[in-house]
Amino acid sequence: MSAPTFLEFASRRRLLLLACALVGIVLPALLFYDRWGDAPGNAQLGSLLETLKGSGSAILAGSGISNNPDDAYVAVCLAIRNQAPDLPEWLQHHYYNMGIRKFYIMDDGSSPPVSDFLDTYPIPAEAIEFHYYDESERIHYMQAKVYDECIAFGQQHGHTWMAFIDADEYFDTPGSETINEVLKSFEPIDAIGAVGVNWRMHTSNGQLIRANSVMQAYTECIYDDPEDNNEASDNKHIKSIVRLAYYESMENPHKFYLKQGAITVGEHGDWIEHYAFRQPITRDRLALHHYAVKSRQEYEEKISRGNAMSDPKDWGFWNHVEEMPHVHCPEMLRWVK
Helix, strand or coil: CCCCHHHHHHHCCCCCCCCHHHHHHHHHHHHHHHHHCCCCCCHHHHHHHHHHHCCCCCCCCCCCCCCCCCCHHEEEEECCCCCCHHHHHHHHHHHHCCCCCCCCEEEEECCCCCHHHHHCCCHHHHHHHEECHHHHEEEEEEHHHHHHHHHHCCCCCCCCEEEEEECCEEEEEECCCCHHHHHHCCCCCCEEEEEEEEEECCCCCCCCCCCCCCCHHHCCEEEEHHCCCCCCCCHHHHEEEHHHHHHECCCCCCEEEEEECCECCCCCCCCCCCEEEEECCCCCCCCCCCCCCCHHHHHHHHHHHHHCCCCEEECHHHHHHHHHCCCCHHHHHHCCC
């Protein structure tokens, strides 16, 4: 995808006026090319930089580069309800394999609370912060409420980025970079307020009951449909990792409204204009494995508990996933110990 023109950019999002052309644009551009010229995705990032540079926008100054230590750099916000059995492997993977060191577990009225099972979660207790909401606090779009509160907690702890994913979604770093390294590559351009990560949606793999390991049991995924620019594939959906300084509010569970004219980009710096989709799909640097149905037993449980957006799944969704063309996808097995 080619970088958007200034007129296209300006027509959709607010732009800050140029405060100092030499310091605010020329110098950061030189620093950007010097430091990141060989980074993955440099071509599209560089193209985006050139577009913003030509526009006179001051929001690419690079002054927002974080000095956070790695342990505080990125956190995860998780809205959850009655899914304590899903947390041990999910937490272990993201803490030890992905290097994420802080998790805000926003418990939407679980009975018993998921915090009651803290001893079963195989990561340091200080890495988890639980927040419980009883039925009296529940609103129609609960997910939007808890995401706003996650940001407030994250700002108190000084995180730079926060990922908003579910307990059936697992990050992967297919290349040689860590999540922190990928996100740091975007910081020289302050116009980038979020990174959208494409799904890799898994099927039931014929499982009838809960498996001991999600990553080990589910190695079949839906087809990307590359022949038709991914139009027929749910994998075109994204989830977002948001820069806290630019968070305004949740647009939907996939994408966010951002302050100061900031934009959401894909892993290669491509501007994501759609409210939930990124096409063409790529997973060279980041992927989000979405175990959407798991076993038949677990899907029945999912139907029973609903979700935080008052948009429960039904058997129509199960059939949709199971009837799509499937491909073998064993890449998460490398994380199974």
